[in-house]
Amino acid sequence: MSTPNVWNFGAGPAKIPTPVLQRAQAELLNYNNTGMSIMELSHRSKEFDNLNNKTQRDLRTLLNIPNNYKILFMQGGGCTQFSAVVYNLLSAKRQQLDEDLKEEFNPPLDYLITGSWSSKAAEEAKKLYNNVNIVFDVKKLTGSYGSIPPKEEWKLSGSKAAYVYYCDNETVHGVEFNNIPEIDPSVPLVCDMSSNILSRRFDVSKFGVIFAGAQKNIGAAGLTVVIVREDLLTKSKNLDNKNSGIPVIPTMLDYKIMADHNSLYNTPPMFSIYISSLVFEWLLELGGIEAIETTNSLKAEKLYNTIDNSEIYISPVEKSVRSRMNVSFRIKREELESEFLKGAIDLGMLQLKGHRSVGGMRASIYNAMTLEGVNVLVDYMIKFEKKHCK
Numbered sequence: 001m002s003t004p005n006v007w008n009f010g011a012g013p014a015k016i017p018t019p020v021l022q023r024a025q026a027e028l029l030n031y032n033n034t035g036m037s038i039m040e041l042s043h044r045s046k047e048f049d050n051l052n053n054k055t056q057r058d059l060r061t062l063l064n065i066p067n068n069y070k071i072l073f074m075q076g077g078g079c080t081q082f083s084a085v086v087y088n089l090l091s092a093k094r095q096q097l098d099e100d101l102k103e104e105f106n107p108p109l110d111y112l113i114t115g116s117w118s119s120k121a122a123e124e125a126k127k128l129y130n131n132v133n134i135v136f137d138v139k140k141l142t143g144s145y146g147s148i149p150p151k152e153e154w155k156l157s158g159s160k161a162a163y164v165y166y167c168d169n170e171t172v173h174g175v176e177f178n179n180i181p182e183i184d185p186s187v188p189l190v191c192d193m194s195s196n197i198l199s200r201r202f203d204v205s206k207f208g209v210i211f212a213g214a215q216k217n218i219g220a221a222g223l224t225v226v227i228v229r230e231d232l233l234t235k236s237k238n239l240d241n242k243n244s245g246i247p248v249i250p251t252m253l254d255y256k257i258m259a260d261h262n263s264l265y266n267t268p269p270m271f272s273i274y275i276s277s278l279v280f281e282w283l284l285e286l287g288g289i290e291a292i293e294t295t296n297s298l299k300a301e302k303l304y305n306t307i308d309n310s311e312i313y314i315s316p317v318e319k320s321v322r323s324r325m326n327v328s329f330r331i332k333r334e335e336l337e338s339e340f341l342k343g344a345i346d347l348g349m350l351q352l353k354g355h356r357s358v359g360g361m362r363a364s365i366y367n368a369m370t371l372e373g374v375n376v377l378v379d380y381m382i383k384f385e386k387k388h389c390k
Helices: 018-027 046-063 077-096 116-128 138-142 255-260 270-286 288-308 334-346 371-388
Strands: 069-074 109-113 132-137 163-167 189-192 209-213 224-229 326-331 361-364
Touching: 018 270, 046 069, 046 270, 046 288, 069 077, 069 255, 077 109, 077 116, 077 163, 077 189, 077 209, 077 224, 077 255, 109 116, 116 132, 116 163, 116 189, 132 138, 224 255, 270 288, 288 326, 288 371, 326 334, 334 361, 334 371
Parallel strands: 109 132, 109 163, 163 189, 189 209
Antiparallel strands: 069 224, 209 224, 326 361
């Protein structure tokens, strides 16, 4: 069957590499000569155990993950990790301190708010715990998201904090950190990398916890990858909350339980793990993170140059923190935006409409979006501008 010629610029679920989809199609009815689909296998089978372990090994190779980190395959998306982080990192902080604390255990949780996802994470933390410190909130400081304040304006809690949390790439607003935040080295750094993991090189050892929903750069929705440093894995105890100062970790959110069971405490999202394994193989064959980072930089540069050199397009994000994965832009004459989107759809460019909370356009150019696809969009943008700037 022929496939329609479309370019999927969706923010997530996002485009999956065509070779990955083709391989999954070929293996759908008979995985690894088992006579069954991957979706029918027992998660306790030798075949799935091999796949589970290989997927972890390939991810460890791609990101150069040190041996003192565990890779967990969890469910519930990034939003579930908003809660899991609170439970697990408070427990880890309590374990690091003397058991006979004479003062109340109430360390602050530090949150850097640069967009809607970090804001939602902070709000979830406030539901579970009474001492959340907002290091900065860009929207409250400037009136909108689109920048990151200089380090001297941050209000970090220092070594007292149980952790420092940030979102590396804000999918909705197109804001991305251009470096890893510098914090007290004794405090675990927690990062939501859902929309830019695997897109560029970074030092995993700088982090305590990294998590990422799969449906943008990893594979199919349903899987959340968690990378956690081993010293932060703590045994959950049914402690008296009044005495311990921390909530008991729910079993399905407990990093140590998941690590001890190799992510097989219950039935994992098997098909999503399988698709992720194919994506990791695809990336390794391309040349790994270094190779895809070069392509990603070129794609983003082409799009932003088109925006910056035009008379009608404008980026709402400061140049120094523009996302290479989610390129947000507006048309100065906003009444033209609906025409722009309709014309794009007619040419097979789908899901370019910006998030409902911000409007405008958003081109999500994750790893699977080819340079050819970006060139098609750029050509259309140039032609559209010429049509309206005669």
